[in-house]
Amino acid sequence: MRKLTKAILLIIAAGTITAAALMAPNTLQIFRPFIRSTRRSSSDERDRIRRALARLRARRLVSVEWKGDEALLRITAGGRHTLRRIEFEALMIARPTRWDGKWRIVAFDIPEKQVKARQALRWKLEQLGFLRMQRSVFVYPYPCRDEIDFLKNFFHIEPFVQCFETSDLDHREGSIRKHYGLLKY
Secondary structure, three states: OOHHHHHHHHHHHHOOEEHHHHHOOOHHHHHHHHOOOOOOOHHHHHHHHHHHHHHHHHOOOEEEEEEOOEEEEEEOHHHHHHHHHHHHHHOOOOOOOOOOOOEEEEEEOOOHHHHHHHHHHHHHHHHHOOEEEEOOEEEEOOOOHHHHHHHHHHHOOHHHEEEEEEOOOHHHHHHHHHHHOOOOO
């Protein structure tokens, strides 16, 4: 999905807006970071926004509801699903400047019938920087509860995933600290 199309979808998701509001002159300032060339005329930029909206409508990610002569843009169920996928792809965990000395452990026992969700969770945890301690146990040094809750919800595996904190990892703590560059604590 193109950056401009993504931006429009995110803005529509933030609330119902009118098509007229999207075409207002000041609205272009919102989209300027997503439009490749700022040397284009504002009519060219409006045309790009119109085409992006048309793509969103064609993919049934947004719907248009007419109230008089104004068009209200609403995000559809498919659009909400696409937004969740965008959130998933962009998911990152913020690292605080100072480590609080606690380890976050994510453990899961996901049934075999949800093997794809289990594999995807493992892949995403590793992508986020978690270290695998066992096949279904991962460790991370920074707060990540919200991100784990998002992943549990995204994959529909809430009852099978636990997240908890500890300050001691026994004999493996030294190697794990080294992995995360936390030797000076």
